[in-house]
Amino acid sequence: MKLIFEKSVPGRTGVSMGAADESVLKSIGDRYLRATDSGLPEVSELDVVRHYLRLSQLNFSVDTHFYPLGSCTMKYNPKVNEAVSSLPGFAGLHPYLAYIDEGSVQGSLELIHTLSSFLAEITGMAGVTTQPYAGAHGELAGILLMAAYHRSRGNKKRVVIVPDEAHGTNPASAAMGGYDVVSIPVNSGGGMDLERFREAMNDEVAGVMLTLPNTLGMFHPEIREIVEMARKHDALLYNDGANLNAILGKARPGDIGFDIVHMNLHKTFSTPHGGGGPGAGVVAVSEKLVDFLPTPVVARADDGKFYLDFSLKNSIGSLASFFGNFAVLVRAAVYIMMLGREGLIDVSEKAVLNANYIRVKLAPYYDLPYNRTCMHECVFSARRQVRKSGVHAIDIAKALIERGFHPPTIYFPLVVDEALMIEPTETESKETIDAFIDAMIDIANLADTDPGRLKNAPNNTPVSRPDETRAARELKLTWNP
């Protein structure tokens, strides 16, 4: 593929600017004038259009390819959500207006208020903050809420318990909040080892952070016992609910006994994400934590007007400029309104059905370390292929790219060796999922018969196997002639 600079032909132009007016040039002054030879490529408009369109098509995206990236919920985002969030009244609004003239932004405040009440209902919680910009930011918010709660009660606690199969951000967030992290190993059923948990539980424990469903795609069957044991020691229960897609309309974290839950609106409630943003890690809390939420929250006065409420007595302060990523909030509100109650239930049923379909269909070909009914994702291991023919999870991922599929998450969760973590989501057709299953079976067969073919994949991309560490550390975003 020739880069745009290499397509340059002397004298070729895209847009003609006309000759510069001498008097204008004089008035600018020499030191502000750029050199006549700028080194820019000389190309036609058509060259430019084709170059950039072709570059954009080299990417994988949900709009172009099946994207079963485990723990990321890369579902299709309906375009109506995009259209509404781009309406000038939303997109062109400066959030500071809400601080100086609430009356002029009632619609946007109502949207935040309505979305917050939807999310409180979906999670079974009492209060919501929309401020955090991402899931991990929501976790930090949750940990700060936890710390403020214990401080207010004079509790001296320094430990947060995080099971091994939690998302990697959980222990990091607890540590950033100043806690010591105690991790609990996974049991043979893919849940937390209850014996070890019981041993670790004491009055020093501030909270228990559970990813539910966890990164093995499993629902903790012993969740009631875990909640009870934590309660005995006045430890708060934190639910990493980034994977709410699996339990929407089926189970509510608040009913289960959680005190804090963060949701990734950019996963479950529609927003194209990846590559670092944008996101919204909205946090919902139980009654006893409402008073600690970040301010402002959007409240409704008796006369029906919406306003910014700064009055929460024990607020941990502000976590974001204004209200978080507002356009993500708009998309989520539209998504929930379009689907309604029945639609949301249907989302989680289909997401779970699709994951279990893949789990059962691929079980003869790949090892399944935790083989029971899963939730929204299933985790295979390539260790059988490694043992037999030296084919690793990375080779399988690369072979999928060659076949037109975005790879699943690999080498995560860490508790599964050679992990292949597949999350199909609810928005894919049976035909697409079957084509993916066929590709996975084809790859498993090749691993047996001709493993060398997999070692060189992908053969149909401009770059086949970059040095991933170097590509990330020495990212080159510009091209110099």
Ligand SMILES: *Cc1c(COP(=O)(O)O)cnc(C)c1O
């Ligand atoms: C994605 C994810 C996170 C982190 O969310 P970010 O928005 O990427 O910060 C945390 N926990 C779980 C279970 C996730 O899947």
